[in-house]
Amino acid sequence: MDYDPMIMDDAEALGPVVKISQADSVRVKWELSNTDMSFANSLRRVMLAEIPTIAIDLVEIEENSTVLADEFIAHRLGLLPLNAEGVESLLYSRDCDCDGCCEHCSVRLTLHAKCTGDENMHVFARDLVPTGDRINQVLGTPVITDSEGLGPLILKLRPGQEIKLECIAKKGIAKEHAKWAPSAAIGFEYDPHNKLHHLDLWYESDPKAEWPPSEYAAWEEPPQEGEPFDYDAVPNRFYFNVETAGPLPPDVIISEGIKVLQQKLAGLIHELADEGGDGGVNGGGYNGGGPRSPEYGAGAGVDGFNGGGVHNTLWRRRRRESERVGWRRGGDGIWDDAVRGGEQLVVRGTLARRGGGLLTT
């Protein structure tokens, strides 16, 4: 029997739906529906800016007799896409115990080229050679996708000119510098017929003639002639176009994006559970649900007088004491359970960061 995903998806109106319309080694075009724009946008933002990859961060130039300035070349090197496979086991160099950089937090690449012939020489990304120990044999290797196997052009040498340098590639995210972006672009589109009027399309005489329809226009019902504006309508179908720059395959960008979002959540869940006891979130005003500190509310001053009141005063004094010394107060029994609960959730988010160490699951 032929399987028709359309029928299946329509019947299954509960929960988000994912449909892939095109996928190859460079891009994935997919649709996320039955969810809110805020979630779809979070996913877009996280794929664009928060997936860790590896890029050249430091360059030591030993010899540069080219026409290009050192910093110009360093900038070009930084923007080269490097293979990020296995980057999850690389440490951020700020978290590494080493002094500067080592094989646990960086990849070294060298470039040495001299034009000895009498024709201008082109230096490509393939001439950038990883050296020293690496976490795996591909991490940090320049991405080469052209048929000749050259990679991007870095610079050109005239006869007699020479370039010799060493690069240190580090792990990072695009929020810090765009060179760490795994994607070339992330297309994000909704409401192809502009039924919701989120866009105010500029036109000379006829917007229909001047604005070519989106490729997704055929996927959605066009507005009927004279159809009244639906004030309650909200966007429901989101069309993504994830195109990789090379460091990660496009489908991995999507799954890594969701993973990063989950790690963000796991970290916060963990922190809330951790801090829940007293000093943390509740320190600002009250002890969330805890019986000891009815500091707010009408009843607090009166019935907290004999019973709770004593404890209340003590609790506050203890807190003052610990604030003075700058201590952080540990949790009590009730919250320890919550902490454990939190930890479980952290473990569920595939890769969790706690303190300086990496926990992988």
Next chain:
Amino acid sequence: MAKAKVKKDEPTAAEPASDVVMDEAPTSHQPEAADDGMSVDANENEDDIEEEEDEEEEEEEVQRVRLLPGSTPTAASFEFLNEGHTLGNALRYIIMKNPEVEFCAYAIPHPSENKMNVRIQTFEGTTAIEALQKGLRDLQELCDVVTDKFIDARERFVAASSS
């Protein structure tokens, strides 16, 4: 170190409320005073223990969520450090889906401060903190579902294009 700094800000939030209660406690109430003294000692010991624990924990990240002054159990504002629209908007949406929640909104008060505020007001059945925690868990669940659906869709796509 940064942790200590963050913590120092907090008492401001609690201080007005706690002072009021303190003043209302009668200073001449003997049993209470005695109790008080004893317990303070006990607490100091406890603090010593806690101090050791704290040193172990010292490596942990800076506290990133803070309860803002003026919060009550059912109406609270939270301040998130180093978070933005990425978390804020999705969290707002998922918290608003909770039927126990009366109101939820987020704001980034100033673009050059890396802070994001979330306001949550709930009905009597739950507290703002619980609603926040539930929101985070629900969002994580949503992520799980989308991951599964994406993997499914990819498998289906691969199967369809190879056949």
